[in-house]
Amino acid sequence: MPLAPETRDRLTESLARLVRSGRHLSTRAATSLHGDLPSFGWPLLLPLEQDGDLRCSALALRAGIDVSVASRQVAALERAGYVQRRPDPLDGRASLLRITARGLEALSTSRALRSEWAATALADWDDDDAQHVANLLDRLLADVERASASPAPTERAVAG
Amino acid sequence: MPLAPETRDRLTESLARLVRSGRHLSTRAATSLHGDLPSFGWPLLLPLEQDGDLRCSALALRAGIDVSVASRQVAALERAGYVQRRPDPLDGRASLLRITARGLEALSTSRALRSEWAATALADWDDDDAQHVANLLDRLLADVERASASPAPTERAVAG
DNA sequence: GACGGTCCGTTGTAGACCGCAACCATCCAA
């Protein structure tokens, strides 16, 4: 059965509330969820942990932020000793960023804090439901990002 | 089967990415998703549409923001003619906020834009999956908000 | 009926995050 408009709107509304709540949580949680890591540390260090050395622009792309923002945040992380930069041997303009041991450690404690928090929040979920919703969330995320990337639809909606 | 740690962490990670992506979308979408309504218009006007007249403090509670923020945003909405205020007959300190015809109309066009956007984003979902994920999202949202409201768990995590 | 504590909403202030535009240094192709 194709998607009914009511279901669609209900889903977007739930999504909007979730985003709002998540934003609220991430500002409020501040130190309790990130340890001594600044709030932007997680989304920047995680790609560095997973993919190894990255350029600033690549990191910005992964984190979904402007290069200028990434530049400032990376500078802060570098000052704090979470990342290290070395000149890119292939391009004199660029730097390569690498996560330090301190960065890995901070990521680890932050991961533990998140995990602990999630354990209390999701106390009465069973594994099947959680896996199911995780699958659907990933799919939803992919679709939202795809629709967000293409500039056309909403502008068409405005014009039409 | 109880929630496995891996599932838990996977779910939080998906959730974090979704929130991040959604935030990005809501800033980027700006005019295309809200029409001429300011970005904070939707979460403020919606409770007024659903529940009728509300005080500023009640509205702030519903929107999950501080009263001072709500006060400023409501003032902007009032200047733009989306809401109307009248003194609360029961309490000389308070005002009652009511959404105007213009506000209802703006909400309606905004809803249409959202709906149109959602239609393209969720094009290849079927109704069962969408309803299922909406149900699970609502439950997830409730749990997250509950865990977010209680100050204890994360601080315990930090202390321990 | 006056008074002190409490509550509502507004305003001042400050911080976090974001993106755009201008800029320098470097790269690369013509």
Add this chain to the structure above:
DNA sequence: TTGGATGGTTGCGGTCTACAACGGACCGTC
């Protein structure tokens, strides 16, 4: 060699947020 393209930094302005202080109104108490 030279001019356009590119990587990263910085200046600037904008948005959203919360906390603190304040004036005005409310209410239980004396």
